[in-house]
């Protein structure tokens with residue numbers, strides 16, 4: 166399915182809210198999460214992407230800033246969440262197009278580490294690998310090793326990265 170991927174703008178906010186609600190079974194948690202992140206300094210406008218078919222927004226991906234904390238040192242990283250494709254448009258490669266474009270934009274903006282909590286059968290195709298095997302930790306959410314994943318967008322970026330991923334407060338309501 167051919168869709169256009171572009172940067173979200175303010176006029177898209179209502180439709181983006183609806184896409185997130187319907188994709189997540191009519192719950193509003195993820196739609197509200199997007200709204201909260203937008204109002205923080207962790208928001209990167211170019212990393213909120215929509216997939217559009219004609220004038221209909223059918224998918225949305227948000228990448229935003231977070232920190233990996235290692236003692237006194239804070240490394241700026243990107244976290245991927247949420248990603249949503251309207252149910253009737255799923256499994257046509259739209260999620261894949263959003264993620265590919267999102268990761269490319271991260272690279273262009275100089276963000277080389279992306280982390281997420283997600284399905285272990287979906288994200289490895291984009292280069293995501295279990296993060297704990299690279300010495301990264303996650304304590305805010307109790308999740309199995311294979312769903313906490315990291316992707317390095319520049320060679321050797323992970324070599325010197327250690328510490329705990331801290332999602333910003335916006336993730337906790």
Ligand SMILES: CC(C)(COP(=O)(O)OP(=O)(O)OC[C@H]1O[C@@H](n2cnc3c(N)ncnc32)[C@H](O)[C@@H]1OP(=O)(O)O)[C@@H](O)C(=O)NCCC(=O)NCCS
Pocket residue numbers: 166188189246247248249250251254255256257258259260261262283286287
């Ligand atoms: C997760 C989600 C964003 C994926 O979006 P999507 O557009 O369906 O994703 P894709 O089409 O790229 O890939 C989905 C599957 O369809 C398959 N697929 C892709 N193109 C296809 C095509 N043309 N025909 C048939 N299958 C296809 C992919 O191989 C993939 O299968 P895999 O997981 O076994 O690799 C979407 O399912 C969604 O919104 N889910 C609800 C919200 C959610 O759970 N979000 C993730 C947590 S934040």
